[in-house]
Amino acid sequence: MNTAFSRRNLLKSLGVIGTSSMLVHPKELMDLMPDEYRQTPNMGDDNVRLSSNENPYSPSPKMAKAIAELGPDLCRYPNMHFSTLEKMIAEREGVDPAQVVVTSGSREALNAVGLVNSLNGGNIAACMPTYKSLLSYAEHFGALLNISPLDENMGYNLPAIKASLNDETKLVFICNPNNPTGTLLDADELSNFCKEVSTKVPVFVDEVYKDYIEEKDYPSMKGLIDEGYNVIIARTFSKIYGLAGARVGYLMTNKDQATYLRKSLMSGTNILGLKMAMTALEDESFREFSLVKNKQAKQMIYEALDEIGLKYIPSHTNFVFFHTGQPIAQVAKTFADRGVEVGRAFPPFNDWCRISTGTLEEVEVFTTIAKDVFS
Numbered sequence: 001m002n003t004a005f006s007r008r009n010l011l012k013s014l015g016v017i018g019t020s021s022m023l024v025h026p027k028e029l030m031d032l033m034p035d036e037y038r039q040t041p042n043m044g045d046d047n048v049r050l051s052s053n054e055n056p057y058s059p060s061p062k063m064a065k066a067i068a069e070l071g072p073d074l075c076r077y078p079n080m081h082f083s084t085l086e087k088m089i090a091e092r093e094g095v096d097p098a099q100v101v102v103t104s105g106s107r108e109a110l111n112a113v114g115l116v117n118s119l120n121g122g123n124i125a126a127c128m129p130t131y132k133s134l135l136s137y138a139e140h141f142g143a144l145l146n147i148s149p150l151d152e153n154m155g156y157n158l159p160a161i162k163a164s165l166n167d168e169t170k171l172v173f174i175c176n177p178n179n180p181t182g183t184l185l186d187a188d189e190l191s192n193f194c195k196e197v198s199t200k201v202p203v204f205v206d207e208v209y210k211d212y213i214e215e216k217d218y219p220s221m222k223g224l225i226d227e228g229y230n231v232i233i234a235r236t237f238s239k240i241y242g243l244a245g246a247r248v249g250y251l252m253t254n255k256d257q258a259t260y261l262r263k264s265l266m267s268g269t270n271i272l273g274l275k276m277a278m279t280a281l282e283d284e285s286f287r288e289f290s291l292v293k294n295k296q297a298k299q300m301i302y303e304a305l306d307e308i309g310l311k312y313i314p315s316h317t318n319f320v321f322f323h324t325g326q327p328i329a330q331v332a333k334t335f336a337d338r339g340v341e342v343g344r345a346f347p348p349f350n351d352w353c354r355i356s357t358g359t360l361e362e363v364e365v366f367t368t369i370a371k372d373v374f375s
């Protein structure tokens, strides 16, 4: 059951792993973060950037060729290319093209869904910490956040979310695998949750890191769309395809909702992004290369953390969340002083650090510093 907001309750709710959920304003969450935690140092391009879960290996030769050949198309509006990409995505995903909405990065997808589900108030249920874009946008347009803590393994806490739902809940946000913890939900548990809850409110499943999941046959929740469940799935070209700068993502949901959400977008993406995404879908070798490199980089990070004796959460993504036992602001500064950018603070885990998998050379720089700093 939800209790009225108070700082003490919020701290209780978020400061320890537990079961109680809370209606909060993200502003209040930020209040819990000491000033010096709010930003990691702003660094230049020459630094090793392990802060934003990007894929450092792009562009592939195929992609570079496509970029070089794009020139003449730049004077054209991109409109007709949206449907081409939507068809290609639909074919790859095994859904109807009318169920796909291409967006400017998955972030536009998250924001659009946050916006349309908050205009008449109510609350959005989620766990914290997670990727906050949808939640922050919804709050900006009038929704309250109905926040549950992670479970005892720092996993997304579906029972707590279920217990927190009330008549005012407009949407549930699930991030699987979750950012920043890298945890993956049990597929049956998630599927059953979606089936039960989506009969009452839409369930949004952020599957931006789905491509990195190594569990064999781990399913997307997109299969529930054709079974008639009200789920919305978000994916991106920013991670495994290495196109974070080109801004292309997409939603999959039922046709009516897809039509409505398509009309709710602010900009959609541009012709460069659309063409790059089309090329990426045909560049299977780069995708496989990215997966192999990510696995190797993660292994290097695990081995270094094991050697130092720092606890971490086995990750199903392209980043690792580990316990330093030191304030993240201090850790971030130490690394920044040596040319490495690490992830920001994720309250209440202010003495944990999120590190992205860079190139193997970049990871080696990180592990060398980590051994020096933490041993």
Ligand SMILES: Cc1ncc(COP(=O)(O)O)c(C=O)c1O
Binding pocket: 052, 053, 104, 105, 106, 107, 108, 110, 131, 175, 178, 179, 206, 208, 209, 235, 236, 237, 238, 244, 248, 249
């Ligand atoms: C869980 C999650 N969802 C969505 C996004 C947004 O990514 P993009 O807009 O590049 O697709 C990110 C970015 O890191 C993320 O971690």
